[in-house]
Structure formats: C-alpha cells, structure tokens
Amino acid sequence: MKRYKVLFFVFQLLVCTTVHANVLDICSTCENKQIGKAISLANAHDTLLVQKGVYKEFALSIDKPLTLLGVGNPTIDAEGKGEIISVTSDSVNIIGFIIKNVGISHTRDLSAVHLYKVDYFNLIDNQLENVFFGFLIEKSHHGLISNNKVQGEGKKEFFSGNGIHLWHCSDVIVEKNHLSGLRDGIYFEFVDESKVRNNVSIGNIRYGLHFMFSNNDTYSNNRFENNGAGVAVMFSKFVNMNDNLFIKNWGPASYGLLLKEIYDSEIVNNRFQENTIGINIDGSSRIHYKNNDFIRNGWAVKVTGGCYTNKFEYNNFISNAFDVSYNSNLNDNLFINNYWSNYTGYDINKDSFGDIPFRPVNLFSYVVNQTPETIILLRSLFVDILNFSEKVSPAFTPDNLVDEAPLMKKIQW
Amino acid sequence: MIKILKYSFSDLMRSRWSYAYFLFYFLLGMGLLFLSNDLSKAIITLMNIVLVLTPLIGTVFGVMYFYSAREFTELLLAQPIKRKHIFLGQYLGISSSLSLSLILGLGIPFLIYGIGGSGQSVNFLLLLMAGVFLTFIFVALSVNITLRHENKIKGFGYAILTWLLLAVIYDGLFLIGLLMFNEYPLDSFTLLASVLNPIDLSRILILLKLDISALLGYTGAIFRNFFGTDYGMIVSLGVLCMWVIVPVGLLLRTAKKKDF
Numbered sequence: 001m002k003r004y005k006v007l008f009f010v011f012q013l014l015v016c017t018t019v020h021a022n023v024l025d026i027c028s029t030c031e032n033k034q035i036g037k038a039i040s041l042a043n044a045h046d047t048l049l050v051q052k053g054v055y056k057e058f059a060l061s062i063d064k065p066l067t068l069l070g071v072g073n074p075t076i077d078a079e080g081k082g083e084i085i086s087v088t089s090d091s092v093n094i095i096g097f098i099i100k101n102v103g104i105s106h107t108r109d110l111s112a113v114h115l116y117k118v119d120y121f122n123l124i125d126n127q128l129e130n131v132f133f134g135f136l137i138e139k140s141h142h143g144l145i146s147n148n149k150v151q152g153e154g155k156k157e158f159f160s161g162n163g164i165h166l167w168h169c170s171d172v173i174v175e176k177n178h179l180s181g182l183r184d185g186i187y188f189e190f191v192d193e194s195k196v197r198n199n200v201s202i203g204n205i206r207y208g209l210h211f212m213f214s215n216n217d218t219y220s221n222n223r224f225e226n227n228g229a230g231v232a233v234m235f236s237k238f239v240n241m242n243d244n245l246f247i248k249n250w251g252p253a254s255y256g257l258l259l260k261e262i263y264d265s266e267i268v269n270n271r272f273q274e275n276t277i278g279i280n281i282d283g284s285s286r287i288h289y290k291n292n293d294f295i296r297n298g299w300a301v302k303v304t305g306g307c308y309t310n311k312f313e314y315n316n317f318i319s320n321a322f323d324v325s326y327n328s329n330l331n332d333n334l335f336i337n338n339y340w341s342n343y344t345g346y347d348i349n350k351d352s353f354g355d356i357p358f359r360p361v362n363l364f365s366y367v368v369n370q371t372p373e374t375i376i377l378l379r380s381l382f383v384d385i386l387n388f389s390e391k392v393s394p395a396f397t398p399d400n401l402v403d404e405a406p407l408m409k410k411i412q413w
Numbered sequence: 414m415i416k417i418l419k420y421s422f423s424d425l426m427r428s429r430w431s432y433a434y435f436l437f438y439f440l441l442g443m444g445l446l447f448l449s450n451d452l453s454k455a456i457i458t459l460m461n462i463v464l465v466l467t468p469l470i471g472t473v474f475g476v477m478y479f480y481s482a483r484e485f486t487e488l489l490l491a492q493p494i495k496r497k498h499i500f501l502g503q504y505l506g507i508s509s510s511l512s513l514s515l516i517l518g519l520g521i522p523f524l525i526y527g528i529g530g531s532g533q534s535v536n537f538l539l540l541l542m543a544g545v546f547l548t549f550i551f552v553a554l555s556v557n558i559t560l561r562h563e564n565k566i567k568g569f570g571y572a573i574l575t576w577l578l579l580a581v582i583y584d585g586l587f588l589i590g591l592l593m594f595n596e597y598p599l600d601s602f603t604l605l606a607s608v609l610n611p612i613d614l615s616r617i618l619i620l621l622k623l624d625i626s627a628l629l630g631y632t633g634a635i636f637r638n639f640f641g642t643d644y645g646m647i648v649s650l651g652v653l654c655m656w657v658i659v660p661v662g663l664l665l666r667t668a669k670k671k672d673f
Contacts, residue, residue, distance in 0.1 A: 252630050276627045298628040321628060367588070371595040373603045373632050374588055378625075379457070380616060381465050382584035 027051035035068070035076065036060050050074045050097070062087045070096030073127070077101055086114045093122040100129035104159060111136035111161070112150075115143075123148060133161035134182065143172045152182035154205050162187040163204070166194070174199060184210040185227070188217070197221050207232050208249075219244060224256075230275065232258040239265040249275045256297070259284040267292060269413065277302050278320070281310070290314050291413055299325050299365075308332040316410050317341060317360070321378075324360035324401070327369045331401040335360060339407040353405040361397045363390035417489070417502030418509075425478070425510040434470060434511065438518025446526045452533045453624050456540060459519065460619050463544045464612055465580060468551040471511060472576045475555030478507050480565050487673055500556075500668040504661065508552045512545045519544075536622045543615035546653045550611050551576065553660035560667045583610050600635050607636075611656045614649055 024038050025031075026048055032038040036057050038048050044064040052072035058081045062068075066089075075098040078084045082103050085094065092115075099112045111133035115121060121143040128134045134150035137143070145164060154160025163179035165187045166172060172194045179185035185201030188194070188211035196219045201208035208224035209231045211217070218240040224231050230249035233239065239262060246256030256275035257267075262284040271293040272278035278297040281287075283306035292315045294300035300320040301312075310333040317323045318341045337353065345354035364383050368375050377383050390396065425431055441462065445455040479486075482503065489499050523537055555572045562568040587606050591599060607613040620626055621640055626633050639645040 250624065251627050252634060254627070298625075321625070367592065371591050371599075372630065373595075373599045374591050375629050375632050376603055376607055376617065376636065377584055377588055377613075378628060379461060379620065380584045380613065381461075382581050382588065385581065386588075 021045040021047060023047045023049055025049050025051065028053050039066065042066055045091075058082050058084050060085045062089060062092055064089050065091035067093040068095065068097070069093075070098075070126075073098050075100065078103070080104075083108075083110045083114055084112050086116070087118050087121070088116050090119045091121070092118060093124070094126060095122065095124045096126065098127045098129065100127075100131070102131045102133070104132050106158075109133050109136055109161060109165075111165070114138075115140045118143070122146075127151075128163075131161070131163075131182075133165055134163040134179070135165065136162075137164075137166045137169055137172070139168045140166075141170045141172070143169070145172065145174045145177065147176045149178045150182065151180055152204075154181055154183055157183055157205055160205055162210075163201075166191045170194065173197075178202075179208075180204065184208075185224075186210070188212070188214045190214065192216050194218075195220075199223070200225075202226055204228065209233070211236060215239070218242075223247070224249070226250075227254075229253055230255045230257060232260070233262055234258075234260040235262075237263045237265070240268075241270060242266065242268040244270045246270065246272045246275060246278070248273070251276060255280045255302075258282070259287070262287060266290075271295070272297055272300070280304065281307050283307065285309055287311075288313075291411065292316070294318065294320055294323075296320065298322065301325070303327070303333070310334070311336075313337050314407075314411055315339070318410070322362065322365040325365040325369060326361050326398055326401065329398050331398040333401075335401070335403045337405055337407055338403055339410050340403065341410075343406050343408075345406065347408045352408050354408055357402040357404045358406040359391065359394060359397055359402050361401055362387045363396055366397055414495075414498035414502045417494075417499055418505045421478075421482070421503045421506030422510050425507060426513075430474070431510055431514050435514040435518045438515055439521060442519045442522030443525075446522055452526075453536075456533060456536055456619075457623060457625060460540055460543075460616065463515075463519075463540060464547070464616055467511075467515060467544045467547045468576050468580055468612060471508075471548045471551030472555040472572045474511060475507055475552040476559050476569055476572045479503070479556055479559040480568065490673055496668050497665055500664060501661070504552065504556055504664065507556075508549045511548045511552065515544045515548065516541055536619065539619055539622055543619060546657070547611060547615060550653070550656045550660065553657060553664060557660055557664050557667065560664065560671060579610055579612055584613065587613075600632075603632065604635065604639060608649060608652055611653055614652060618649060 024042055024046060026035055026038050034057060035050060035055055039060060039062055042048060047067040047069055050070050052074050054075045054077055056077050056079060058078035073096060076084055078101050080101050080103040084099050084102060094113060102110050102112050112128045112131045113123060113135050115137040118140040119142050121140060123135060123145045124147055126148045128150040130153050131150060135145060150163040152160055160183040162184040163182040163186060164174055168190045170192045174196045175198050177199045179201045180203045182204045184207045185204045186196060186209045191214040194217045199222045202225045204227045206228050208227035212234045213236060215237045221243045223245040225247040227249055231246060249256050255277035256272040256279060258280045260282045264286045267287060267289045269291045273295045276298045278294045278300040280302045282304045285308040287310045289312045295318045297320045299322045300317050302325045304327055312335045315338045317338060323340060323342060340358050343354060343358045345356040347354055364387050445458055449455050554575055558572045559568050607617055617636060621637055640649060
C-alpha cells in the first residue's frame, strides 16, 4: 500500500514538472516585443509578464488559459481600431493594465476586454480609458472584476457603450470599480447569484446601474451619483440592495432608483439624496424597505401602480417636496414607524411614537397625479392652504394610507 | 412732479413703517441665510414670502398713505400744479420707498453673506425684480381703489379683496379649471393663465431658474421653452409692465375727472 503511495507521489511530481507554467517577459528590449506574438507562443497556464511601456496592439485573442500580468501599468493602445482583448478560454487573468482607445461601431459591440464562455476569470486593477464598451462579458461564470477604472467619453446614448456589461452570467463579483462617462455604468442581463459591491458609478449618460432578469443578486455599498437617469432595475426577483448611495440624480427624467416588476426583495440602509424622484416604484411587490434615508428629494417615493404588500418601516423622510405620491385610491402597502420631517403630531405618553397618525400623501401630490399640468402651481399660497385643510380633514387622499405610529425622532444607525 | 415725488419719498422714508418693513426683510434675510446655509433653499423660502407679502404690504400701504394724505393732496390741488404730476409723484414716492426697503432689506444680508461669487446672484436679482414689480403693481391698484371710494372702510375692503383675488383665489380657480378640463390639452391654457397673473408669473419666472424646476417635469419643459427664449422673456416683462402701466393710466384718468 505504501509503495503505491510513493509511486503516486513520484507520478504527481512528474506531472507537475511537465505541466509547469512558464513566465514570459514582454518589453521593448526583451525577446518578445509584442503581446499578441507572446500569446501565440505561450503554452496553457503560462504567465505573461508585460513590462511598463506602450503597446500599440489590438484584436489580441486569448484562446488558452493564461495570466496577463502588467508590471508598472503597461498601456495597450488600440488607437480606435477596434476590440482590444478577446478571451474565449477558461481560467484567464488580466491584471494591472491600462487599456485604451476602443473604436466606436454602430453594428458591433466593440469592447476593451471581451469574454465569451469563460469560467473562472479575474480582471483586476485595470484602467480602461476612452472605451466604447469596457468589459463585455457573455455566458461566463465564476469571475472577479475588481478595482478597475472604466472611463468613457460618451456624449450621446447611441454613441456610447456600457462600462461593465454582463449577459447570461452567474457567480460573478463586481467590486471596487469606478465607472464614468459611459452609457450604463454597470449593466446586468440574465445574471444570477452575483454580487456588486463598493463600486462608484458617476456621471454616466443613462443609468449608473441597470439590471434586468437578474435574480438572487446583492448590491451593496455602491455609490450612484449624477447619472442621466439614475439607477434602473427591472424584472428581477430576490434582489438585495443595501448600504448604497443614490445621490443627485436630478433632472426632468431622473430618479434615484426605478423599480419595475421587482419581487421579494430587500432595500435596506440606502440613502436617497437630492434626486428628482427618490424611488419610482412600478408593479413591484413584496419588497421590504427598511432604514433608508430619503433626504431633500422632489418625490421621495412615487408609487405608480400595481404595487402590493410592500412594507416601509424605520425609514427617514427628511425635507422632501413630496414624501409619498400615489396615483390611485387603493393602497395595499404598509407604512409604519417611519420618521417624517413633515410630521407635526405629538407624543404624550413618551413612547417615542407619535400619537396621531401621519398621512404622507398630501392633496397636492394627489392632484398633480391626476392632472400633471397643475404642478405649475407648486409653492403657491393656495396650494399651501389646500394641503393644510386636507391635513386637518382628509377627503381625497387614500383613506388607509397612514403611518399609524410615526417616529418622533430621526433614526440613527 | 419730481418735487412731490421727493417730498412723499422723504416723508415715507422718515416714517416708522418703512423702517419696520426694512427691518423685517433684513432680519428675515439674515436669519434664513445664516441659519439654513443653503442659498437655493433660502431663495425659495424668500420667494414664498416675497410673493405674498410685497403685494399685501403694497396694497395696505398705498391705501393707508392716500387716505391719510388726503388733506395734503387737497392742499396741493389748490396750487398751480398739474393733477397728473401730483398723483404720479405721490404714487412713485410710495412705490419707490417700499421698493427701497425691500431691496436694502434683502440686499444687505445677501451682500454680507457674499452672493457675488455664487451662481445664485441672477436668481436673487430676479427675485428682487419680481418684488419691485409687484410693489409697483399693487400700489397702483390700491391707489386706484382709494380714489374711487371716499369711504375708508369700503376702500380698504376692496383693496384687500383685490390682493386676495390675485394671490389666492385666482390660483384656486386656475386649479379648478385645470382639473375640470383635464381631458383636453391644457398647455396653452396653463401658459396663458399663469402669464396673466403677475404673482403667478413672478413665481414661475423664479422657479424656472432654480433647481426645483426639475420637479415641473413635462409642464416645466413647456414653460422653459417659452420663458427660456428671448420672446418669452420679452412677453413676460411686457405683461408685468402692462400691469404697472394700465393701473397707473387708470389712476391718472380717475384723478383728472375726480371732483375733490
């Protein structure tokens, strides 16, 4: 028995030495001067050590497991000629590059790094500049996209691509990336069991984050700021969104977060600040909103229809022009124990909950929903009088839409 | 005329009410700016107050001054001075002294706060301009009313009613109109109705310049397309000027015919 073990060990040793991965150096004075040539020379599982310098190459095709390691941030400049790196093999790592100047095409999705049917990939510490699409990842699983900086120079939606674009993927971690000047910062379609965390998505033309048909995903600690239309999430189930910041998505067609057909999800600990609409909820049910801050938005929460059994509890609603807006008289959502800065009630028994219920929908927001043109009377004296009289004796706003026990003090967490 | 203007101006400038009015705006401006520390927010709150208060104060002041200065007016009428000059002088005296209180009362806090460097100075100037226009408009309206009514109580009543009509009731009727006809395209009606009322017009002119205009959405876009152009700006300024010129013209005509 022992002999077999020894034999097996020797066999393993043999295997290891024959499959031993080589390291290929690439630099202007090395034997290998071009990355493309080195890739074709390399064996599977080799490491390409790319030294500092500018490599004017494009259409690099990686069809075997390789590690591309940049030393001192080497630059790959495609000079606008097209797709730069395309990967079709499993187990590929691309680490520490500056990749720039992808061309623009209206018929093909040109990208800086394109992965197709790749399992186990790592894309780390890269800087992508002036890209059309940044990372375009299709039908790939088990990957890490971390600490990259993706910058586009898009001006119009149809002349720009997405920063991190995932399609039919699963088990991918997207973290600590910085995305700006793109069409959508992060775009997910049919992506399951993935995590998006600690990313910053600023100043993109359309959405900071855009996902559809992507279930069981977690989005946490991200910052979405000043994007053309905010963040849009649609047609997904079991989504967790926590500790994110949605800031300054301000403009006639902007919102912090658009939820469309989202079910069974958790939205916890997020901050919505200075957005035209904090959350626009459309046909989304069984969502739990807890410990969110809504600060100085136009509309904090705008409910447009088909939203059932949502629960809003322990949220802070502070200085919004409209706290909650509804377009119907029906209400199947629960608002309880929130803090409302517009609340004027009292707390005699000192249990820290107000003794009279708060009605978050004011009459003017109801009127505006019925006839959008009336918004032009915003901040006129008559409207203030109207809201006051409705508050005293409600007649038009949904009857059961009340916070029965509003908090007296802002919640800290 | 200039002499009469100077006289009534300095008369009012020395009165306690002008100081009180100035002090009110001064403290308000100081308080809002230094407590809120947010210029845009402060301008919105100020707008709410200025749009309600300047017309009201203009109305009340105009009525009060003309009733109390009636004997002096009669004395002047006995002199060889044109009636037009007497009334125009007095009217301009009241309006400009009230406007001065407003401009100084709000301007000094904003200057101390340092508005020059920020991008809000245009909005602030627009607010002051609206306030001055509203003062001139409502003083003219109230003087008209005093000239037509010898009875002080009646005159006061009508003047307050005019203010109430333009500041509150107009918006109410406007809102009801919008709600009743919401099946129809309302763009041009909304535009027209808001241009015709000087208070609404001032409010919208200021709102469109502030951040909050994003809330106006689609309706705001229509308004911006109109007010954003030179044509729209000229039209709205023209309407405000008409609101001054027409009541003043009426005032002069009434004064000419009136038997004292």
